[in-house]
Amino acid sequence: xxGIVCPIRGGPASRPTIxxxxxxxxxxxxxxxxxxxxxxxxxxxxxxxQTGTISxxxxxxxEFILLTAQTRAEAAGVEAEGIIREGDTVREEIAALSRExxxxxxxxxxxxxxxxxNVFTHAMLELLSEELEAETGxxxxxxxxxxx
Amino acid sequence: xxxxxxxxxxxGVVALAxxxxxxxxxxxxxxxxxxxxxxxxxxxxxxxxxEQDQPxxxxxxxxxxxAADAPLAEGESQDDGRFTLAFPPDVTVGPDLTIELARxxxxxxxxxxxxxxxxxxxxxxxxxxxxVVLVRRITPAFWIATFVFLLMLVLIxxxxxxxxxxxxxxxxxxxxxxxxxxxxxxxLFIFDFSRSLRYVDWNVIFxxxxxxxxxxxxxxTGIFQWAAFMAYRLSRGRLWLLVIILMIIAGxxxxxxxxxxxxxxxxxxxxxxxxxxxxxxxxxxMPEVFASNVVGISTxxxxxxxxxIGSFADISFSDFLVNLTPGVLLAMVGLIxxxxxIYRDELKTPGESAGLSPLLLERLxxxxxxxxxxxxxKAAVVGAGMxxxxxxxxxxxLVPAVTALMGATALLVWIRPDIEEMIEAVDxxxxxxxxxxxxxxxxxxxxxxxxxxxxxxxxxVGTNLALAMVAVVWLSAILxxxxxxxxxxxxxxxxxxxxxxxxxxxxxxxxxxxLSVGSAMGGNGSLIGASANMVTAGxxxxxxxxxxxxxxxxxxxxxLIITVALATIWLFIHFF
Numbered sequence: 001x002x003g004i005v006c007p008i009r010g011g012p013a014s015r016p017t018i019x020x021x022x023x024x025x026x027x028x029x030x031x032x033x034x035x036x037x038x039x040x041x042x043x044x045x046x047x048x049x050q051t052g053t054i055s056x057x058x059x060x061x062x063e064f065i066l067l068t069a070q071t072r073a074e075a076a077g078v079e080a081e082g083i084i085r086e087g088d089t090v091r092e093e094i095a096a097l098s099r100e101x102x103x104x105x106x107x108x109x110x111x112x113x114x115x116x117x118n119v120f121t122h123a124m125l126e127l128l129s130e131e132l133e134a135e136t137g138x139x140x141x142x143x144x145x146x147x148x
Numbered sequence: 149x150x151x152x153x154x155x156x157x158x159x160g161v162v163a164l165a166x167x168x169x170x171x172x173x174x175x176x177x178x179x180x181x182x183x184x185x186x187x188x189x190x191x192x193x194x195x196x197x198x199e200q201d202q203p204x205x206x207x208x209x210x211x212x213x214x215a216a217d218a219p220l221a222e223g224e225s226q227d228d229g230r231f232t233l234a235f236p237p238d239v240t241v242g243p244d245l246t247i248e249l250a251r252x253x254x255x256x257x258x259x260x261x262x263x264x265x266x267x268x269x270x271x272x273x274x275x276x277x278x279x280v281v282l283v284r285r286i287t288p289a290f291w292i293a294t295f296v297f298l299l300m301l302v303l304i305x306x307x308x309x310x311x312x313x314x315x316x317x318x319x320x321x322x323x324x325x326x327x328x329x330x331x332x333x334x335x336l337f338i339f340d341f342s343r344s345l346r347y348v349d350w351n352v353i354f355x356x357x358x359x360x361x362x363x364x365x366x367x368x369t370g371i372f373q374w375a376a377f378m379a380y381r382l383s384r385g386r387l388w389l390l391v392i393i394l395m396i397i398a399g400x401x402x403x404x405x406x407x408x409x410x411x412x413x414x415x416x417x418x419x420x421x422x423x424x425x426x427x428x429x430x431x432x433x434m435p436e437v438f439a440s441n442v443v444g445i446s447t448x449x450x451x452x453x454x455x456x457i458g459s460f461a462d463i464s465f466s467d468f469l470v471n472l473t474p475g476v477l478l479a480m481v482g483l484i485x486x487x488x489x490i491y492r493d494e495l496k497t498p499g500e501s502a503g504l505s506p507l508l509l510e511r512l513x514x515x516x517x518x519x520x521x522x523x524x525x526k527a528a529v530v531g532a533g534m535x536x537x538x539x540x541x542x543x544x545x546l547v548p549a550v551t552a553l554m555g556a557t558a559l560l561v562w563i564r565p566d567i568e569e570m571i572e573a574v575d576x577x578x579x580x581x582x583x584x585x586x587x588x589x590x591x592x593x594x595x596x597x598x599x600x601x602x603x604x605x606x607x608x609v610g611t612n613l614a615l616a617m618v619a620v621v622w623l624s625a626i627l628x629x630x631x632x633x634x635x636x637x638x639x640x641x642x643x644x645x646x647x648x649x650x651x652x653x654x655x656x657x658x659x660x661x662x663l664s665v666g667s668a669m670g671g672n673g674s675l676i677g678a679s680a681n682m683v684t685a686g687x688x689x690x691x692x693x694x695x696x697x698x699x700x701x702x703x704x705x706x707x708l709i710i711t712v713a714l715a716t717i718w719l720f721i722h723f724f
Contacts, residue, residue: 010423011692039690052573053367054412054687061416061691064511068423071505 004028004105005098005138007035007090010065013144017109018069020143022076024105031079033101034069036062037093038086059084091128098136106132110144190235190269192261194277196225196249200599200606200646203229204282206343207251211235214244225251227346241270247277252337253289253595254282287335289325290595296321297592297639304632305676311632312577315584319344322591339594347590348583351459351549356582357574358552359449362534363405364573365559366527370519372401372413377516380421387427387495391435392484394418398436399443399480403450404531407440407680414440415687417515424512429693431494434700435487437684438672438707442483445668446473448538448548452582453637453667458548460641461648461660465538465548471661475718479669479711486710490703523563530559582634589638598639602646613653617719620644620662625712628670629677629705637667658723665715673708675700 006021008014018034025032038058066082073080087093098106110125129140192211196204207225211233220241221233235241245266248258261269261277268275300318304311322338329336375397383390394414401410414436422429444450448458448465457463488495518524534555541551560570592598609616620640627636644663648654671678675685675697681704685695 009690009692010419011429011694014692053409054683057413057416058687058690060515061419061687064420064423064508064515065691067508067511071508075505 002102002104003031003033004107005033005035005094005101005103006069006107007037007094008065008069008109009036010061010068013109014065014069017107017143018072020141021107022073022078024107024141025073025078025080026076028104030104031081032073033097033103034066034073034080034082035094035097036066036082036084037090038062038084039088039090055086091132095132095135098132098138103136103138106136106138106140108140108142110142190237190241190272191274192221192233192235192247192265192269192277193274194231194233194247194280196229196231196280196282198254198282198284198599200603201649202599202646203227204251204254205229207231207249207254207282209233210248210250212246212248213242214246220245235269241266245269247280249280249282251282252339253285253287255285257282284596284599287595288333289329289336289338290597292325292329292336293322293338293591293595294597296325297588297597300588301631301635304635305630310577312581312584315581315588315635319584319587322588338591343594344587344590347593348586349456349459351547352455352586353579353582354549355449355455355459355552356452357579358549358554358556359406360574360578361556361570362527362531362552362559363409364570365523365563365565366405366531367409367413368520369524369527370517371524372397372410373417373515374518375401376414376417376421377512380424380512380516385425387425387431387497388488390421390425391432391487391491391495394432395435395439395480395484395487399439402440402444402680403446404535405449407444407451407678408683410440411437411680411684412687415684416691419688419691419693420512420515424508427497428494429688429691430695430699431491433684433688433693433695434703435483435491437678437680438483438487438704438711439480440680441671441678442479442669442711443476445664446476449552451664451668452634454664455548456634456637456641457660457664460645461657463657463660464542465535466542467657468664469539471657471722472664472715475665475715475722478718479714482710482714483707486707490706526562527559530555530562533558585635585638589635592639593642598642599646602643605643606647606650609647609651611651613651613658614720614724616647616651616654617658617662617723618716620647620659621666621712621716621719624663624666625670625673625708628667629673629708632676633667633671633678637663640667656723658719661723662719665712665719669711669715670708672704672711673701674704677704 004021004025006017008017021032024030038055040054040058062084063082066084070080070082083097085093085097094106094108097103125142129142132138132140194209196207196209198204203225205225205227209223209225209231210219211221212219220239221235223231223233225231233247243266246258246260248256250256257280259278259280265275265277296318300314303309303314303317309317323341323344325336326338326340376394379390379393379397382393398410398414401414415433418432418436419429422432445454446469448454448463448468454468458468534551537546537551537554538548541548560567605619609619624636624640640663644659648657648659651659671681675681675695681700685700688695
């Protein structure tokens with residue numbers, strides 16, 4: 001098995017990432033595996049621990065977001081699959097899926113602004129890229145604009 | 149149910165019945181004993197209060213002759229500050245009899261009886277002594293309890309550990325100081341375990357517990373998702389209308405269920421609708437969460453802060469409806485206008501759902517379907533019954549906690565869900581948070597911090613009720629943007645109680661309504677102002693639409709100003 005792993009969250013920032021993954025899939029003929037990571041650590045800041053309900057709702061939301069991306073990929077004539085994973089860190093889930101499918105590429109979004117509260121900071125991107133490539137053998141590509 | 153389960157329940161019932169019988173017989177025996185003793189004893193009664201005229205419970209009262217080593221009589225002041233000393237018949241009451249009063253966190257006091265009182269006592273008649281004032285003393289325990297309470301608030305605000313853990317850390321530190329501190333210095337004592345439990349408001353705990361079970365049943369029916377999808381259908385691509393309908397849905401739901409659950413269930417479907425319409429999800433989510441925080445205070449059960457206030461000040465379900473709902477509606481109108489203005493760019497273009505693929509549309513419709521129509525019908529019947537009991541219950545002293553428990557039980561019996569699943573759905577972490585919070589607030593009450601704050605505010609506002617009301621509304625609104633509003637409200641209740649007792653005209657409980665308005669609407673002022681904000685932001689961030697602290701502040705703080713100002717106008721119109 002081989003393909004392109006494309007972790008997304010669904011907002012406007014994910015559009016260039018999805019487009020880049022679709023373009024790459026059209027060039028290489030590889031399928032895309034869109035990945036949505038469920039992570040409930042924000043509950044730490046509230047009293048609520050209704051993890052069952054929140055997990056179910058977020059899963060539904062994740063499935064919808066993945067379906068949106070799949071629909072766009074299929075409209076572009078690209079084979080695509082949506083995968084939801086639960087995990088504490090997005091990085092580990094990307095690495096795990098890349099190893100599982102023996103991914104050729106990982107296409108990720110780049111934070112739009114330096115102060116954006118993204119999962120990854122700019123300082124971490126280079127290091128992350130090197131680590132993922134070493135760990136999985138896949139080529140890491142960042143989509144979106146280069147920060148100023 | 150298994151045989152083992154039935155046996156366990158039967159054993160439980162038998163044990164409970166035995167305990168009740170035992171308690172009843174020992175109470176009867178004790179009562180008989182007291183009646184026999186009272187017949188041949190001289191009784192001295194009195195009342196002890198602090199400098200703010202508040203009763204002081206738990207003061208040890210001792211009657212002593214200066215020359216004698218052993219006390220003649222001993223007693224303890226009760227919750228209402230009253231105490232009784234029973235002198236044995238063989239004891240001679242001399243002219244130098246003194247009454248000594250001692251209580252942690254107060255200066256020890258001894259008083260001599262007035263001649264008339266002494267004569268009555270010596271003549272074997274029941275006597276009532278003059279009221280005694282105990283003066284507060286700042287001990288090392290005062291500083292430690294204050295520090296621990298502030299530490300707990302900071303830990304909650306920082307979010308570095310879970311709120312419940314922060315509250316438990318606070319309560320445990322207070323116990324550790326209370327039990328181990330006196331080994332070094334007896335002034336480190338704050339309170340003992342049994343006294344600390346007297347600060348826990350079980351009405352609040354059981355009301356929240358009952359409502360949690362009801363919510364657990366309702367949330368599984370899919371009513372929230374259905375309502376949001378209907379808003380999408382009804383608006384037919386008119387985004388300004390969609391926002392208004394979603395705000396009304398979030399508001400009405402928050403008035404009867406807690407805000408966090410409302411936003412937890414509304415946020416994912418709202419994001420899906422926004423994605424379907426190719427619009428910014430925050431233009432829908434922010435107005436929804438603002439409405440949830442504002443309209444929640446219309447009823448007793450709409451927010452945890454109202455539950456706290458209602459229980460403390462004996463404000464009923466219908467009292468909240470009558471005294472706050474018109475103000476809330478006024479604030480809601482202002483909020484709708486404000487949201488239409490700040491998101492005018494996002495809302496002016498018609499939604500582009502035409503581009504939605506049939507697969508995605510089918511998925512959205514599927515999400516917007518009622519999942520358990522039978523359960524929803526039953527929940528509606530029970531919910532209506534609960535509202536009737538909430539409204540009418542005060543006429544026959546039915547406390548809201550009992551109504552909530554009865555409603556929850558009726559729902560469980562009627563629907564017969566998996567009972568273990570339902571019990572798991574109860575958010576025990578929240579209940580533990582409330583218990584630990586009550587203990588922490590009790591500690592700062594015990595050492596006198598609340599009393600000093602109340603006196604300070606009382607000195608500032610004097611007897612001007614209007615000034616006091618404005619101060620309470622705006623102070624609590626502004627502070628709720630930086631301090632979690634539940635611990636803040638819990639700490640403010642005794643302060644408001646003091647102001648209500650001392651300011652002429654405040655018996656209308658206007659200051660409690662002011663606290664309700666300020667602490668709930670203040671939640672809109674910042675991201676950390678309310679749990680519903682944090683849950684909404686957490687889900688939105690995971691869906692790629694982060695709500696940063698600054699983003700929320702820029703849009704939320706003006707919302708706070710508008711809604712609190714309108715609610716303040718209502719309070720003026722209604723109470724003055």
